[in-house]
Amino acid sequence: MRTIPRRRKKSRKLRGSRLHGFGLQRQHRRSGRGGGFGNAGSHKHGWTWYTAHWPDYFGRGRRGFRRPGSPREPKTINVGEIESRLEKFIESGTAKREGEILLVDLTRAGYDKLLGAGRVGTAMRIRVREFSRKAAEKIAEAGGEIVEAVEEQAGG
Numbered sequence: 001m002r003t004i005p006r007r008r009k010k011s012r013k014l015r016g017s018r019l020h021g022f023g024l025q026r027q028h029r030r031s032g033r034g035g036g037f038g039n040a041g042s043h044k045h046g047w048t049w050y051t052a053h054w055p056d057y058f059g060r061g062r063r064g065f066r067r068p069g070s071p072r073e074p075k076t077i078n079v080g081e082i083e084s085r086l087e088k089f090i091e092s093g094t095a096k097r098e099g100e101i102l103l104v105d106l107t108r109a110g111y112d113k114l115l116g117a118g119r120v121g122t123a124m125r126i127r128v129r130e131f132s133r134k135a136a137e138k139i140a141e142a143g144g145e146i147v148e149a150v151e152e153q154a155g156g
Contacts, residue, residue, distance in 0.1 A: 077111045079135050080118010082126070101125050107149045114146065 014020040035041045042050055042057075050057050082089070082104060089095035094109040095102060106114060106128040114126060116134025123143035131146050139146055 074112035074130065075110060076113045076115050077106065077109075078115045078117040079120050079138050082124065083118075083121065101144065103127075105149075120144075 095104040102124045104126045114128045114131040114135045116132045120138045120142040127147045127149045
């Protein structure tokens with residue numbers, strides 16, 4: 001009969017033997033041995049393992065310090081993407097035509113910053129909070145302009 005090698009735990013099989021196949025007593029003890037079956041000690045000696053490897057095991061999720069007013073990442077759009085999304089902007093009411101110039105309000109569309117990647121073919125007047133230097137150059141070359149949107153403060 002062939003036996004399966006048991007590398008980890010010998011205690012269930014070797015109940016009659018004194019040291020459970022680990023030779024001298026100190027060979028099995030040295031730097032601690034888990035201390036129980038399964039999740040035993042998860043609130044005692046196993047606590048540091050849970051906080052390091054499975055922080056939301058007890059249903060609390062991660063804890064720690066987080067700045068209360070931490071800045072969020074600005075939502076950006078490239079100059080080249082505006083023309084490809086033009087139909088969506090017109091349907092939602094964030095863009096409209098006035099003569100040959102196209103008025104686009106990116107603040108109403110939910111964008112914070114305009115970046116300069118892509119090509120511009122039509123003249124546009126774009127309203128946005130922030131914009132890059134390259135975006136301003138490309139819009140100006142196409143015959144348009146960028147209007148900086150000033151956030152309205154709630155009056156009391």
